[in-house]
Amino acid sequence: DAGVTQSPTHLIKTRGQHVTLRCSPISGHKSVSWYQQVLGQGPQFIFQYYEKEERGRGNFPDRFSARQFPNYSSELNVNALLLGDSALYLCASSLRDRVGDEQFFGPGTRLTVL
Amino acid sequence: LAKTTQPISMDSYEGQEVNITCSHNNIATNDYITWYQQFPSQGPRFIIQGYKTKVTNEVASLFIPADRKSSTLSLPRVSLSDTAVYYCLVGEGPSGTYKYIFGTGTRLKVLA
Numbered sequence: 484d485a486g487v488t489q490s491p492t493h494l495i496k497t498r499g500q501h502v503t504l505r506c507s508p509i510s511g512h513k514s515v516s517w518y519q520q521v522l523g524q525g526p527q528f529i530f531q532y533y534e535k536e537e538r539g540r541g542n543f544p545d546r547f548s549a550r551q552f553p554n555y556s557s558e559l560n561v562n563a564l565l566l567g568d569s570a571l572y573l574c575a576s577s578l579r580d581r582v583g584d585e586q587f588f589g590p591g592t593r594l595t596v597l
Numbered sequence: 598l599a600k601t602t603q604p605i606s607m608d609s610y611e612g613q614e615v616n617i618t619c620s621h622n623n624i625a626t627n628d629y630i631t632w633y634q635q636f637p638s639q640g641p642r643f644i645i646q647g648y649k650t651k652v653t654n655e656v657a658s659l660f661i662p663a664d665r666k667s668s669t670l671s672l673p674r675v676s677l678s679d680t681a682v683y684y685c686l687v688g689e690g691p692s693g694t695y696k697y698i699f700g701t702g703t704r705l706k707v708l709a
Contacts, residue, residue: 526641583688
């Protein structure tokens with residue numbers, strides 16, 4: 484079975500641009516979460532989606548948005564990119580949005596903002 | 598908001614037992630505690646999860662005291678391939694406002 488997949492693997496953008504990152508969860512998983520991991524730090528929670536609805540949100544500005552599609556895949560959008568948005572963006576899927584559901588992480592998308 | 602703290606780094610020798618502690622002072626009553634392992638340029642990988650007391654699986658044990666304000670990951674007989682960063686994870690909040698909080702991470706280096 485395929486694990487969580489993310490695309491693209493790497494991405495280079497310039498300040499002020501917009502970016503869309505994509506995630507496909509494990510088959511049968513209905514929840515997707517997004518995290519930002521700056522080099523040398525732990526992952527920071529951005530969003531959780533379940534059945535196309537937002538279930539949780541971290542402390543990120545409104546420039547960050549996401550959505551989940553009927554097939555449970557998800558997109559993370561970041562507008563007006565800043566240098567500080569350079570990070571590894573991780574997607575994780577789980578069966579549901581229940582506390583304690585194990586999250587399975589993808590390999591991440593490395594975003595570099597110049 | 599829950600805050601989780603861990604030692605920044607630890608060194609150990611092959612074959613030794615390693616214990617890594619995470620402090621989560623504001624953990625909510627319904628939170629689970631989960632530990633992940635992360636290698637460079639990879640996503641975190643699940644190790645173990647618990648709610649209270651002790652949990653053991655084929656790779657690790659997790660000890661959670663009664664007050665649940667901390668937890669300890671125990672790795673028996675570590676090998677060189679266990680060199681990685683280890684994170685604890687707690688969640689908080691009801692559905693709709695839920696947040697996952699990763700710890701600061703502990704960089705474990707296993708020496709031959």
